[in-house]
Amino acid sequence: MYYQIQSEISxxxxxxxxxxILTFGIITLDELEECYECFGFALATVMECKNDTHEIHGEIEVYDDYHFGIITGIETKHFIRVQDRIGIYIKSNLFLIVVIEDQDDSMRVELFESLKHINLSKVTLERLIYGFLERLILNNYSTLEKIEEEISNHEDKINDNHLDRNFNYKITGIRKRLLLLDNFYEQLIVIGEELEENAIDIFNADNLRYFKLFTDRVTRLSNNTRMLQDYSDHVRDSYHAQLDYNLNNIMKMFTVVTTIFLPLTLIVGWYGMNFTYMPELHWKYGYLFVIVISVIVAVLCIFYFKKKKFL
Known part of the structure; x- marks a missing residue:
């Protein structure tokens, strides 16, 4: 469907x-194949729209009188994942969206939601594009805050020595989500910068500030995402350091116990040889003597280890 904007949307x-007249449209792939020649679009752009891939890459191709690009959208409300894929055509007074994949019709919804925040009597092509792109990153700050809180909760558990057996699985999931977000923002930064360059001079120079504003916002989101990636690395290192610390404590305890019982083992082995001329074997208090010696040795070892703070 195509719409013209004058004092109202028709x-x-x-x-x-x-x-x-300023026009925008949101059409299907089949409709694009029927109309691309009417707008003077290259067949190669149609074939790129039909290319079945879910790679997130930001690129705006510049043709003689229009821009063409692919945007891969993600769903962030419930679980961060690739969800939508659209093609965009931009030429003088025209903004055309081609729906390649959109199961919940979210791109159409976002487009018309963006129009609710625009003064139609003063709308420009630049403002129209900016409004739509801005909807793609709506509420992303809250998404990053939730991820930060999730990482922080893991850090608190580690500091309290409450180690989660599934920590590696969970932190890997967080890192994958952050990587997906970072790739998403990178494509939008590239698109914003390309539009700001105005290579084919289809935008009003005074309105290029919209694209700069958009690029700056996405750049901040990208920086926050990378900060969280570093934070997750730090927490993961802390987890493994805590595991190593606990393991070292266990090994230290085993070492102390072994060291304490080593002289006792020597005493028992010595008197267990049963040589004929060992006077203690025939002494009335020989058994008690060995017990007392063993206790004294054990107490001295324990006292020594406590003094050295090994216990």
């Missing part, structure tokens, strides 16, 4: 398209 047919 749906139009393709035959009524007027390049002198």
């Amino acid at each position: 749906p139009i047919n393709l035959q009524d398209y007027n390049p002198d």
Whole structure:
């Protein structure tokens, strides 16, 4: 469907398209194949839209009188994952969205939601594009805050020595989400910078500030995402350091116990040889003597280890 914007939004047919009036549209791949020649779009752009891939890459290709690019959208409300994929065409007074994959019709919803925040009597092509792109990162700050809180909770558990057996699985999931977000922001930064360059001079120079504003916001989100990636690395290192510390304590305890019983083992082995001329074997208090010696040795060892803070 195509729409013209004057004082209000009016749906139009393709035959009524007027390049002198600001127009936007959201169409399917099948509709693109039928109309791309009418707009002067290259067949290669249509084939790229039909390319079945979920790679997140930001790129705006510059043609003689229009821009073309692919945007991969992600879902952040419930679980961060790749969800949508659209193609965009931008030429003078035209912003066209091609829905490649959108199971919940979210791109159409975002487009019309963005129009609710625009003064239609003063709307420009730049403002229209900015409004739509801005909707793609709506509430992303709260998403990053939730991830930060999740990492912080893991850190608190580690500091309290409450180690989660599934920690590695959970922290890996967090890192994958952050990597996906970072790739998403990188593609938007590239798109914003390309539009700001205005290579084919289809934008009003005074309105290029919209694209700079958008790029700056996405850059801040990208920086926050990378900060959280570093934070997750720090927490993961802390987890493994705590594991090593606990293991060292166990090994130290085994070493202390072994050291305490080593002289006792020597005493028992010595008197267990049963040589004929060992006077203690026939002494009335020989058994008690060995017990007392063993206790004294054990107490002295324990006292020594406590003094050295091994216990």
